[in-house]
Amino acid sequence: MISLRGAALSYGPRVVWRDLELDVRAREFLAVLGPNGSGKTSFVKALLGRQQLSAGTLTVLGRPPREASRHIGYVPQQAALSAHAMLRARDLVRFGIDGHRFGLRLRTAAVRRRVDEILESVGASGYADVPINLLSGGERQRVRIGQALATDPRILLCDEPLLSLDLNHQRAVTELVDARRRSHRTAVVFVTHEINPVLGLVDRVLYLAPGGYRVGTPEEVLTSESLSQLYGTQVDVVRVHGRVVVVGAPDEPAVEPHHPHETRDPLEVHEIDGARP
């Protein structure tokens, strides 16, 4: 469904990633991991055709990504909604169906029925008419997934959909995504810095790091050996009660601390899990 061959992306002299070889199949759940600045967001933009590759090829459903955008259901980061948006939950879903069309809307009743169905399927019927800026993060994310599913997409592209959600809502959102994958064989590309909420669902992991990337099953990629090699420094991967904790992965190129109380331990525990100390 998605195919990258020798793909590279750079901003001027700074290479974000290169020589990327990847095929995503139908019904596959691919988690994209990596520290900040490793090019996760650029990866999303490239898939949406909003970012040109600097080398190599990328096809989505056998076409250039821009032409396939109709078949990608996109769940953006939470902050993406304009603060001035005056919308209800149902309007956001409706955008997913026909928001891109010019001219006046015809066949209103059919569209409204479809919106109701979608809201029902993501469990958002109870707040369909509430203005979107009054919804909680978890409720909004359900609506977002409804919006992404409105086009009946063959690929679901989620950019940090679990950010700032509590555990219950994280589970609810991942279950919605997983249910869609199973019922419609939709491929899922799930960008996240928290692998644990989706660990049980993930088929493969794309781990992006400043020094390169790794692709494989979580068991192959999330090991001390693999990540140490990737980062070029000692990184320990510990598995506790079915959770993965990465210790010692350098986040960001080291920043000079400006304030004494922000001094960082270079080997701080970088848990790729929402729970921070």
Place this chain on the structure above:
Amino acid sequence: MTLADGIWHQIFSFDNYGELLALVRNSLIAGAALGLIGGLAGVFVIMRDLPFAVHGISELSFAGASAALLLETNVVVGSIAGSLLAAGTIGVLGVRARDRNSVIGILMPFGLGLGVLFLALYKGRAANKFGLLTGQIVAVDTPQTTWLLGTSAVVLIALMAMWRPLTFASSDPDVAEARGVPVRALSFAFMLTLGLAVALSIQVVGALLVLSLLVTPAAAAARVTASPVLLPLLSVVFAVASIEGGILLALGSSIPISPYVTTISFTIYAACRLAGSYRTRRWGARRSTPQPA
């Protein structure tokens, strides 16, 4: 007679009202058209956070209108030319909100300065000069009405055609772009449309008070509804009520139309704000009830 009575009679005197009404028939028609497009365009002004742009465009529109006055050509055409120039510049140079505000801040005093220059050179009737800044009703004669209605129709058609993708792009730009909505092009197209709407509004409420037609009604409506049907509808109703109410009240008085329009539209806004805070509390109550995960 007390002083208060004297002032009152200066502001309101409804003798011969019927005859006056016949004189402003054109104004009432133009007012309805302006209320319609002002109310509709205002929805996007609020959604896209453009009140400052409206103000900036109106100053250049004022410069265009005063140039036309000086050259003794059609004031509406001059006003439209100035508006489009300003809207185009803001659209090209101010893609990001931060750049946009400084571009506007630079254009605005320049436009106002030009306008003052042209008016200073103009030797005609003083009422014409004042009217461009603070509004007038009798200035709307038949050829002007034709221009106003024609341009209103253009704005109306443009808004209807791009309504849906523009709403999508204004409130949810990331997903809109991902879905292939031409976000940039729409932004520019809306700027030009807004320029036309501003040029039209100036003919009735004047350059300084355009915001009362293009911002206040939509902002008031947004306080009480988030429905995509009710929002533009209420906004239009508020704008038409402000402008027609203003014309009818100004008719019986010696002061310009704009204080009436701005007062009516402000009162509507205040009322909507009150009603809106009740509504938010109602939704707020829903939020605080414990919810099953």
